[in-house]
Amino acid sequence: MMISSNVLLLLATVLGIVSGRRNVVLSLDNPLRAGDEIVIEGHGYAGSKGVIRLYDSESTCYGRKGAVNPLVLKLLCRMRLIEILRKNELTNCIDRAHVRRSLPQIGAGRHYKITIEVQQDGYHIKSREHGRSHSIYRTTGDVGSVGMIRAYSGDYSDISVKRFVPLPREECGVRSVPQVRTRIAGGTDALPGEFPWQAAIRKYQVFDWDPVPHLCGGALIRDCWILTAAHCTEQMRQRIDDFYVRLGDYDNNDASSTTYGEDEQDLAIDKVFPHEDYQSGNNPPNDISLIKLKKVDGVCAAISENVMPACLPDPGLDNFTASAQCEISGWGARRHGDAATRYPNILQKGKVKLKSARECRDIYGQNRHGRYLVQDGMVCAAGAADTCQGDSGGPLVCQRDRTDSQSPFVIWGLTSWGEGCGQKLKPGVYTRVLSYVSWIDSVISTNGD
Incomplete structure (x- = not known):
């Protein structure tokens, strides 16, 4: 046979x-x-x-x-x-x-x-x-x-x-205003130009039942690229032309960029790249997305004192650990449950300290399937201030060398989720950007710089 x-x-x-x-x-x-x-x-x-x-x-x-x-x-x-x-x-x-x-x-x-x-x-x-x-x-x-x-x-x-081959480095993480020691929910007004990498994702159309154009925060990492949370871009993928990105803003309710010496730049969105392993939910894993901006006359963002990319983490250099002091910023609610109509007009800021992975996992515990809510690719931070609704996707930045006032700021986290806002025993949970540097470089290098 x-x-x-x-x-x-x-x-x-x-x-x-x-x-x-x-x-x-x-x-x-x-x-x-x-x-x-x-x-x-x-x-x-x-x-x-x-x-x-x-x-x-x-x-x-x-x-x-x-x-x-x-x-x-x-x-x-x-x-x-x-x-x-x-x-x-x-x-x-x-x-x-x-x-x-x-x-x-x-x-x-x-x-x-x-x-x-x-x-x-x-x-x-x-x-x-x-x-x-x-x-x-x-x-x-x-x-x-x-x-x-x-x-x-x-x-x-x-x-x-x-092999990890980082994209060519550009000037990043530098701000022209002096660092002011202050203590978003529980935050204070930032200074104009203090967070030049801060982006606002906004809606073109507003309605009586949805009157606020502000949707989410984000961070400029290259002149044509914004980093934000994937849950912020879910509704954008099918209606991309309904949204835009504003850079260089400070008072997001004024019609002019001259009041505070701002450098408002409204930029159309070309494409959105959510992480392929993102899963929506209350504590979403891989909550990270890239937004590619459209060029006008060959240019996206015009870099200035008020518009400057944050530095991406360097895997061989940056490793901010528990108790490192970092900064958050955004136009989100000051208190949990505030309606969008009560969001502050002036960019808010706050200082927080990173928590260890073990401490954060112990705080938030496990779901009914025995899986920790705080997973790999997440980092926790807490302080007198906290991120809240409307701050999603916004940056958590840490200064590479806090003993040097000229040392650049590195984007270490993206506002992702948490329980309430500013609760003493519930730190905010952020997407840990260091875990996604290779993915970021791959998306940008594959889809043009």
Whole structure:
């Protein structure tokens, strides 16, 4: 009896016979650095445990001498699990931080895709299925000096490294007015030009039942690009011509830019790019979107003292941690529940301090499915001031070096969600921009600068 090649191929898949490579070694010219991403693709192989190691080839125990091993992954395809291990030479290479996570995608014969994002303080491991990424685990600690990636005892179709190549830097994060120490809900009036990256997303048409043109905040990051929350752009995607972006504003109720020496620039919207993994809801993950502005005579925003991009975080440089003091701004409500007609006309500002991820997760707890409401890609901040309705999508900025008055401001967060406004034990939750720098650069470079 003859068996067709198609049947043999099917049997090979079901039995877990290798269709790719069992052993792959990737030697890097330069060690991995923050912003890089490792992409691993393969098929679940029932007969063995797939292993992926990241290590420094010049040391023992596959890790930098005297330091925690960067990372070891084990794919337990038969049980549809993934294990994350780390080793330490000082403890005779004993496994450390042994973590096990469910990963249905790696079942025998199934195609899987795993990504490992290199961050300044660890690795973020994700899986991807049906066009959506799913967070598996985020490690913390020394990432070591990884120059080798080895995969073995599996069925690997492709392993690659996407190097983070930042867009060319432009002048950013500089403001011409002096920093004034003051303490949005609980905020105070900003000074004209104090937040030159502040954007307002507005509606062209207003009605008796909807009389306020202001919709959301945003932040200028390049002359043709605005960063905002994805939940702010949901209704814009089908009616993009109904909205525009205003830059250089201070009093958003005046018809003239001369009253406060403003530099109001109203710019039409070309395209909107919400994050592909954004999910709407009360505490939405991946709540980030890019707005591309239309050029007029080859120009979008005209940079001036009142219109200046905020700096994007540098994965190799910026790592603002708990208790870092940052600033928020916007034209949103001063108190929770205020109608839009009571929003302040003058741009408001406030100072807040970042919270640790653990503290924020403990505060907001879990949903009925046992998942923390504060997820990866989010950051919390609290202080005497807080963001509120109408501030959504607006910037949370931190000064790179607070001992230097000329040091630039980095956009660290985008107003996303929270419970109430200004509640003492409920910090505001922001999209953590550092987690999306590679995505931002990819969208801008692919769709023109």
